[in-house]
């Protein structure tokens with residue numbers, strides 16, 4: 001489905017994110033338990049949900065945040081929150097992504113959140129992904145950008161080398177994510193480190209790649225979200241595109 005952009009004005013990337021986010025919020029209904037995503041696109045959706053709650057167009061929403069930063073945003077906007085213990089099944093989750101392939105597989109986590117996102121989104125009956133069109137790729141990892149893997153801090157260099165060895169034929173290089181120029185490891189919401197994997201050639205079969213990473217002791221989770229999204233909403237210069245699985 002395509003909603004054409006009626007405006008001839010050139011929209012910024014952030015405006016395209018906002019359009020996708022607002023479209024996703026049209027799928028939110030009163031009484032829903034909602035997974036609240038993380039990142040600059042999800043932030044727009046959360047702002048919009050809070051606005052609709054404020055003006056009474058939405059009622060009785062319970063939000064399940066996917067990161068501490070989203071938790072803070074939702075609290076500051078007065079969105080009622082809970083967790084997976086109290087709500088093991090969610091009606092809908094809305095979140096951004098770093099890459100989306102034609103089968104609606106995703107790379108997520110370049111902003112540092114992936115484990116809580118995956119837990120919440122895997123527990124949702126529906127998962128709407130919101131992106132601007134720059135996130136669309138023909139195959140995951142083909143952009144040469146990072147595929148994040150969350151690992152335990154214990155002997156992280158050992159785990160990094162093991163990850164590289166797994167994909168040595170694909171020319172895989174791993175880098176510990178650090179905070180700015182400090183050189184200090186980035187620490188996730190869960191107290192873990194993140195290794196960014198860069199593939200010189202194709203990642204290969206995605207399911208096999210996923211399984212191989214998850215089999216490695218020391219790995220907590222990775223940023224490939226395979227077969228999880230039920231809908232992707234893309235904000236593009238020609239309009240908003242909605243694709244359902």
Ligand SMILES: O=C[C@H](O)[C@H](O)[C@H](O)COP(=O)(O)O
Pocket residue numbers: 037038039040041042095096097098108109110111112113114117
């Ligand atoms: O780690 C961050 C999350 O997975 C984000 O949802 C993802 O990076 C997309 O973020 P943004 O909407 O800011 O591009």
